[in-house]
Amino acid sequence: GVDALLDQFPDVFDMGVDSFSGSNQPQLMLRDDVDQDSALARVNDALGSYAEGGIDSIDVSDPEAQAKLIKAARSHIATARQQLLATMVMMGLSRIVVTNGKISAKIMYDFNASSQRNLSRSAQAKDFARNQYGGLAVITDGEGESETKRTSKGDYEGSYQSGKSTYTGNYDSDYYTKGKYKYSQRPVMTAMSVAGEQQTDALTARANLAGQVDVNFKTDYLPLEKMASPGMIEAIQMRSKPVDQNRPVYKPTEARPAGTPPASQPPAQG
Template identity: 30%
Template sequence: MSDTTRNSGRIFPSRNGTAISRAQADGQPGAPAPAAGSGTPAPAASSKPPATETIARRAGAMVNEIDFPGFVSQLVHGTFDAIVDASIRQMESYSGLVSAVAKTVDQFTEENVTFNQARDWLVSRYPGDVVLQLPDAAGTEPRLSPRAEELSPVWLADYGLEGQELSTELLEQQILPQVRNKVGAERQQLLATMVLLGLNRVAVRDGSISAKVMFRAAARDAAAVQYATSSDPQAVATWGERGSLSQTSQSTTMVSTLAVNAQNESTVRADLFGEVKLNFVSETLPLDRLADAAKIALVQQHSPAMRPAAPPPALPPAAPPAAEGRP
């Protein structure tokens, strides 16, 4: 008795016990069976190469893309330029102070003190007598005015105006220029004292620069194969007929299931690290190492600390002791 062919499924038995496809069983073209005894396997479908084979190529491409020598060069040059720029700025600032202090009081005042600053100083110094009037829509600049009429404060004697009546014209034309020169002289004296102390320079004592690059590459290939076989009784029309079959005439269909699950994963990562450590120290350079003797003499003239102290007033001679009378 020949084996029966199950037409309702996708796997069909043959007489030699092997499974054939439905196209082969129906004799349809386009599905040729392998020749018996040829030993040539069917060509495998093209698949993605394993990650373990491509990880080296991806890591090499990333190494070429990252300019590590350029990164180190920028780190070193940037640190050096920052240190040099800081030193130059310190020297330029101190040189500007020396040049400003070496000028005359009138030149320093003209360049560094404005009339509005002198007005603010005068109002803050004598708030009970002087008020500042802000400009209106038609005005061009603020003006000083007395708080009361027919006022003659005692501090006018400091400006050689003792006994005069305080007015807007007196404040703006005679007192304001003197106040401006006074403010300029005070600022110049303060700067001169600071310059004579020397340049307090911030310098780099030592330090370190480190740079590194870290590449991380990981690859993972995983494959899982599941193979299952089962036997199915002879395919019949109904379940009742299947149960009535005799054991001697029953044929079995062997069904094999093959499932393949292949996964590959690769990761390439690059980290750049740069670190700069600098230890600063403070050192003082004396003025004589930065300026000539002429400028040093001008600076000393404007500094109250270098002016010779005024001699103390001479005391009147002591009166001789009175002679004691004889009894």
């Protein structure tokens, strides 16, 4: 009730500590700058029909006035909720009816495993480093240049056919050579062993999950006549009508002029 008053009239009511009451607990109180006459008229228009005799005071420092305001606010909330519920019932109930359907699921596993191993080994052993004077063990590298020039001259004579013929001559020749050379001598090889190994493994796994749901449904309406009797329906219809805030408030203590017939009491709002 207090929260409803604060939400509905935030410019009229507030929560605070009353220094004159001697309590440190927050209490419902009026704001300092409130025009009480106009505020009372607003509160009475909104909540007067929910309080017996109407709202005649908003002085919340008076326990009776505060209790009357809180009770009227609670009645207002209850009536609004009852009206909403009655309206929903008047609209009937809608439901979803499943006619048929299908649910399918599929799981596929795909495993691919492979193992590959490559093995390679080699070994070498050469006993070349024998010396002292046992041979081999030579690592010699070298290079150089050579140049040669030579000239030759001479005479020659001879005969053939048993001296019947003779021949004579001379010769003269020159030659020249020049070049570069490089040489290497390498055994001296100690024992050597080489081993190599290579292995490759691979594993691949895959899983697929697929599902499908097909549902056919329709909406169905459940009328109010199947849930309530005619008397109950009439009561629900009355509760679903909004409250007329402009209806005059019944005050039983109000004096009537002489000769004036008594006013009829309006039906109570539940």
